[in-house]
Amino acid sequence: MxxxxxxxxxxxxxxxxxxxxxxxxxxxxxxxxxxxxxxxxxxxxxxxxxxxxxxxxxxxxxxxxxxxxxxxxxxxxxxxxxxxxxxxxxxxxxxxxxxxxxxxxxxxxxxxxxxxxxxxxxxxxxxxxxxxxxxxxxxxxxxxxxxxxxxxxxxxxxxxxxxxxxxxGIVARPQTESGHGSAFMSLLFHRIAAGEAYACPVPASSVCWWxxxxxxxxxxxxxxxxxxxxxxxxQPPALVATTGEVAVAVAHYIGRPANVTWGSDETLRQLFGAMPPLDASEALALGFKADADLETLAKAALSGEP
Amino acid sequence: MxxxxxxxxxxxxxxxxxxxxxxxxxxxxxxxxxxxxxxxxxxxxxxxxxxxxxxxxxxxxxxxxxxxxxxxxxxxxxxxxxxxxxxxxxxxxxxxxxxxxxxxxxxxxxxxxxxxxxxxxxxxxxxxxxxxxxxxxxxxxxxxxxxxxxxxxxxxxxxxxxxxxxxxGIVARPQTESGHGSAFMSLLFHRIAAGEAYACPVPASSVCWWxxxxxxxxxxxxxxxxxxxxxxxxQPPALVATTGEVAVAVAHYIGRPANVTWGSDETLRQLFGAMPPLDASEALALGFKADADLETLAKAALSGEP
Incomplete structure (x- = not known):
């Protein structure tokens, strides 16, 4: 082939x-x-x-x-x-x-x-x-x-x-990539993993698909x-979780507390952080799979492995 | 302009x-x-x-x-x-x-x-x-x-x-035009107006938009x-009527009986002659208008005037 x-x-x-x-x-x-x-x-x-x-x-x-x-x-x-x-x-x-x-x-x-x-x-x-x-x-x-x-x-x-x-959006994109409005979804992983402070532009309650x-x-x-x-x-499956939940999962995986302050950018939240539930049952029946849980997501997002 | x-x-x-x-x-x-x-x-x-x-x-x-x-x-x-x-x-x-x-x-x-x-x-x-x-x-x-x-x-x-x-489909297209699956909708006008026999490929009960x-x-x-x-x-308004009703209106407008035999081409009927009702209220509110009635349609379709 x-x-x-x-x-x-x-x-x-x-x-x-x-x-x-x-x-x-x-x-x-x-x-x-x-x-x-x-x-x-x-x-x-x-x-x-x-x-x-x-x-x-x-x-x-x-x-x-x-x-x-x-x-x-x-x-x-x-x-x-x-x-x-x-x-x-x-x-x-x-x-x-x-x-x-x-x-x-x-x-x-x-x-x-x-x-x-x-x-x-x-x-x-x-x-x-x-x-x-x-x-x-x-x-x-x-x-x-x-x-x-x-x-x-x-x-x-x-x-x-x-x-x-x-x-x-797929996480965690390299920090050098630009042009993605959803960049905060990846930075959340990188900054917490690096032990750096991160001013996330959207609230901790923002619901994203991961x-x-x-x-x-x-x-x-x-x-x-x-x-x-x-x-x-x-429509493939994804994990549906808040930015706050993901921050906790990343911090837990890293074994270090997250130092995140949450913003109130309503435009970004509307675009990427106000996602409804996802019913991917048709895709699941065809063998499409999301990350198993937030811990698996954090590990996969931070390992850099393909 | x-x-x-x-x-x-x-x-x-x-x-x-x-x-x-x-x-x-x-x-x-x-x-x-x-x-x-x-x-x-x-x-x-x-x-x-x-x-x-x-x-x-x-x-x-x-x-x-x-x-x-x-x-x-x-x-x-x-x-x-x-x-x-x-x-x-x-x-x-x-x-x-x-x-x-x-x-x-x-x-x-x-x-x-x-x-x-x-x-x-x-x-x-x-x-x-x-x-x-x-x-x-x-x-x-x-x-x-x-x-x-x-x-x-x-x-x-x-x-x-x-x-x-x-x-x-817009009627009545010239008989010389080809490539339109809905050609029967125009031929219905031309053949009846010409006093010719027409073997319409779909049934008289076929509902079309005109x-x-x-x-x-x-x-x-x-x-x-x-x-x-x-x-x-x-979605502009249109007249919703059967091929049979249109044949009657054309014959009435022409003042001569229609000589149409009706076929049973199920593919064509499904594509063009099984149309549901049309709710064009949004377009009507914006001033878009259909032909007033089947008689007006027949006259406009046959006059050749723009």
Whole structure:
């Protein structure tokens, strides 16, 4: 099986690439692509740096024909909102071009798309399911949703075996990454683990959805291995907990008290810290799993292991 | 005000262009575009033939900067399903490129998009409103829906004053037009008016939504004149009636009995002839109007007048 990972130098992409290099799937060829790579490639893995929205690069990249593509590349929400042309190119035009070209070269290829809960827009109080109404209120979510519709239609026609997973923020992202409005969700882990004071911008009562990178990679691998055509759209499970509860769990795991002061940024709280319950029973029935508990989440988020 | 109409040599486009030439709006410059034009331009109107997905053509076309754009150009559903590359270019990539370029040249320009009830996919028995769930089951509907999301997001950001209207089939299309699965809805008018026998592929009990071209043009003009930002998505009203009732109304208007035999094409009936009730109260409150009754519909559909 020939496998392509886009956005492979991103936080999630590096985790997935490392796990794929451990070969949980029978892989004949593994190609990683991103705009640039910080590190040289592992033995037996190809790294190809370039811009997916450049037709010549895409042509060369896809030349081998891939049986399985993980499309993770995207410009984060905050950045996409500020730089609209960049966001449109990376989050809309590139996925359209990529999916179309993958299907042309290898009809029926498996295409796993990292979508986002940003497709829902402002959520009410009801438990979210994959059937919850989608009214994105940021360009990032609108582009992710448009890509989902494209991929579901390609799956219907049988030209691509697509599956889109709506991810919440994944923790703990490196502190150097920027552009994510949900950065506080990751900083909570890093700062407490480092024994530093942290002025969290939202209250301790903010309810977020939490997924470690390890769990997110498991979700992607489960998606890749599901029977083709069984489902094209998944709301994966996540841990639903307050920032305060997570701070306690991190402090407990580290064995050191947390030194967090809680803010009252209502915009951020509305966007990321006012999440309703999550009913992921459909995904659970398909073998998708969240982190087992907050302690497992803290350990996975802080270990740095993929 | 400078006005652009795309798809201006199509059935709806010709009607809109003719009405705009009668100047219901204060127009300084009217430009019509389509891949080709069957007739020379009217005095004072520019016709520009080309492909909207060709960046060089688009650049030249939009050079004047438009305050109001009616985007009607699209490849019909049946054809888009058979020729996927053509459908994607015309129904997805061209609208993205057009809307983006219009907004760049004239931020906040009014952009009226002819969307389709194809965005809903298979409908249940409940009355359809603009809030009905969208699960398109043909590529045409998926592309229209993706474009709606793009335009609504651009409206949210204030870069384009967009409004999308979800049109049902418009009658009576010329008998020469092809690619429309709903062709029977127009042939019903033409054949009865011509005194010819017509083997309608669906039963007389098939419930369709009916809009004459005259009413459709009125809907577009009303959309153009609505206060900007008031609404970005509209399910316009339509007459809801059976094929049998329409045949009777056409025969009555013509003053000659209809010679129609009714078929049992279940696929076509499911797609176009099993429509639920329509609750367009939100659109009615905004001044959008359907044909007054079936007699008015028959007259408008057969007169050929815009």
């Amino acid at each position: 020939r496998v392509l990972v886009t956005g492979a130098d991103g936080f999630l992409g590096r985790g997935l690439a490392a796990r794929l290099a451990l070969a949980p799937l029978p892989i004949e060829k593994l190609v990683l692509t991103d705009r640039a790579f910080a590190e040289p490639a592992l033995a037996g893995v190809d790294q190809s740096a370039g811009d997916l929205s450049d037709p010549a690069f895409l042509e060369t990249l896809l030349e081998p024909g891939f049986d399985l593509v993980f499309h993770l590349a995207s410009v984060p929400g905050g950045l996409a909102e500020r730089e609209q042309a960049l966001g449109q190119k990376a989050n809309l035009l590139a996925p359209i071009a990529l999916a179309t070209a993958v299907a042309e070269r290898r009809p029926g290829a498996r295409f796993v798309f990292a979508s986002s809960i940003g497709v829902y827009g402002t959520l009410g109080n009801d438990a979210v399911t994959i059937h919850t109404r989608t009214t994105p209120d940021l360009t990032y979510g609108a582009h992710k949703l448009m890509t989902e519709y494209l991929l579901s239609d390609m799956a219907r026609r049988g030209v691509l075996s697509s599956i889109s997973l709506r991810f919440p 997924v470690s990178r390890r769990a997110a990679v498991d979700l992607l691998l489960n998606a890749a291995q599901l029977e083709a055509g069984r489902v094209t759209l998944v | 400078r006005v652009l109409v795309t798809g201006a040599d199509g059935f709806l486009g010709r009607g809109l262009a003719a009405r705009l030439a009668l100047a219901p709006l204060p127009i300084e410059k009217l430009v019509l575009t389509d891949r080709a034009f069957a007739e020379p331009a009217l005095a004072g109107v520019d016709q520009s033939a080309g492909d909207l997905s060709d960046p060089a053509f688009l650049e030249t076309l939009l050079e004047p900067g438009f305050d109001l754009v009616f985007h009607l150009a699209s490849v019909p559903g049946g054809l888009a399903e058979r020729e996927q590359a053509l459908g994607q270019k015309a129904n997805l990539l061209a609208p993205i490129a057009l809307a983006t370029a219009v907004a760049e040249r004239r931020p906040g320009a009014r952009f009226v998009f002819a969307s389709s009830i194809g965005v809903y996919g298979t409908l249940g028995n409940d009355a359809v409103t603009i809030h009905t769930r969208t699960t398109p089951d043909l590529t045409y509907g998926a592309h229209k829906l993706m474009t709606e999301y793009l335009l609504s997001d651009m409206a949210r950001r204030g870069v384009l004053s967009s409004i999308s209207l979800r049109f049902p 809009v004459s071209r005259r009413a459709a043009v009125d809907l577009l003009l009303n959309a153009a004149q609505l206060e900007a930002g008031r609404v970005t998505l509209v």
